[in-house]
Amino acid sequence: MxxxxxxxxxxxxxxxxxxxxxxxxxxxxxxxxxxxxxxxxxxxxxxxxxxxxxxxxxxxxxxIAERMNMLPGSADSAGHPVNHVCLSLPSAAFDALLARLDAHGVPVTGIGHDSFGARGKATRNFYFRDPDGNVFEARHYA
Structure with a gap:
C-alpha cells in the first residue's frame, strides 16, 4: 500500500x-x-x-445551518447526510461493535463478504443507522 x-x-x-x-x-x-x-x-x-x-x-x-456560509449553498446540505461513512475495525472490535449495537436494539444489515474498500476486499461488513438516519458501514479486513 x-x-x-x-x-x-x-x-x-x-x-x-x-x-x-x-x-x-x-x-x-x-x-x-x-x-x-x-x-x-x-x-x-x-x-x-x-x-x-x-x-x-x-x-x-x-x-446552525444558516451560519454555514463558508461556501455558497453550504446551508442547503443540512438534513442531507452522505451516503454512508465506513469504519474499519480489527476483527474483535468488529464483533464487539455488532454486540453493542444488538444490546442497544440498533438494527443492522446481514453480514456481507468481500466488499471493496481502501484496503482491498473486506472479510466481513454490515451497515447500521444512527438515530438521525446517518448510515454507517462497519468492516474488517483479514
Whole structure:
C-alpha cells in the first residue's frame, strides 16, 4: 500500500440533538465523546466523537445551518447526510461493535463478504443507522 501523507481529519454529520447523538456514538458504537460539556454550556457550536487518534466525527445541530456560509449553498446540505461513512475495525472490535449495537436494539444489515474498500476486499461488513438516519458501514479486513 502506498504511504500517503493525506489523511481524513473529520466528517460533519447533521444531527437533531448533538448530546443524544454523542451518547449514541459513545454507548452503542464505542467512540469517545469530545466537547459535550462545552457544547451544553454554550462554549462551542457542536460536540464530536473520536474515531481514532487522527479522525473525528463532528455532530452539528441542524440549527446552525444558516451560519454555514463558508461556501455558497453550504446551508442547503443540512438534513442531507452522505451516503454512508465506513469504519474499519480489527476483527474483535468488529464483533464487539455488532454486540453493542444488538444490546442497544440498533438494527443492522446481514453480514456481507468481500466488499471493496481502501484496503482491498473486506472479510466481513454490515451497515447500521444512527438515530438521525446517518448510515454507517462497519468492516474488517483479514
Amino acid at each position: 502506498t504511504n500517503h501523507t493525506t489523511r481524513l481529519d473529520h466528517v460533519v454529520l447533521w444531527v437533531a440533538d448533538p448530546v443524544a447523538a454523542a451518547g449514541f456514538y459513545e454507548d452503542a458504537v464505542g467512540l469517545e465523546p469530545l466537547r459535550v460539556t462545552e457544547f451544553t454550556e454554550g462554549k462551542v457550536s457542536f460536540p464530536s466523537v473520536r474515531v481514532n487518534e487522527e479522525t473525528i466525527l463532528d455532530l452539528a445541530p441542524r440549527s
